[in-house]
Amino acid sequence: MIYSLLKQQDYTKMLWKNGKGYTYEIAKDTTQCQEGSFNWRISMAQVDQNGSFSDFSGYQRVISVLEGEGIHLAIDDQSEEKLYPFTAFAFDGASQTQCTLLKDPVTDFNLIYAPQKYRARCQWLNINEIQRFCSQAQTILIFSVCDSMTIKTNQFNETLGKHETLFMTQNESLKQFDLITQANQNHFCCVIELSKI
Structure with missing residues (x-):
């Protein structure tokens, strides 16, 4: 086993795919991937306002709330989920997902991975x-x-x-x-x- 300790200064700040915020990329695997894609990625992000999630078709997503009261997710206009800190919620990255803050801004934590790999x-x-x-x-x-x-x-x-x-x-x-x-x-x-x- 190979291991390393990653600190916050090691994380990469990057713009969301939809351009509406920033993600701090903690780690990812891009082995045999085309440019701009990955096998899996772990990140956290500050969510300051209500809005839609970026499209990650072909990926599975798992989201959690780290800080803040929580968020309400509406997925494909078919299901809804209230998410509170330190619980994980999984959904299809291709889903049209609308996020509403329950109160103040939150920090979320994300795993996105290719389930076929x-x-x-x-x-x-x-x-x-x-x-x-x-x-x-x-x-x-x-x-x-x-x-x-x-x-x-x-x-x-x-x-x-x-x-x-x-x-x-x-x-x-x-x-x-x-x-x-x-x-x-x-x-x-x-x-x-x-x-x-």
């Missing part, structure tokens, strides 16, 4: 001082919302700050992870697992 899992964990999980995914990313979170494996110990990411690739076996936080702080983190089909 990758299997993906995205889950939020609420850590009560220590939590263990196991994974044999080829690529694993752990995004911290904690002020300080330590990740221990039999290979390494790393400490993440708020909105920092541990990025692990080329995993070939089942790995055990212990996530450790201190009392009296926000205990959430997001675990994303990706494997080629």
Whole structure:
């Protein structure tokens, strides 16, 4: 396994496809992709006003709220979803999706991936001082919302700050992870697992 710690200054600021805001790209895979496309991408963005989402036809999307009260999504005029912090919601990137703020601006967190190329899992964990999980995914990313979170494996110990990411690739076996936080702080983190089909 190869791993690296990504900090906020490492993230790439880029304009939304629809030109109405900015995304901070955390990580992506572009192996054997044409220019402008990707196999998967993880990012976060500030949403300051109501509006429509960019078109990502050919991709699956998973969105969460990091900061703020939440958002209301209307998808293809057929279904609606209220999304509150630290819950994941999946939908087709080709859907016509309208976003309405429940109150103030929010910061969201996004996984976008090509389902014909990758299997993906995205889950939020609420850590009560220590939590263990196991994974044999080829690529694993752990995004911290904690002020300080330590990740221990039999290979390494790393400490993440708020909105920092541990990025692990080329995993070939089942790995055990212990996530450790201190009392009296926000205990959430997001675990994303990706494997080629």
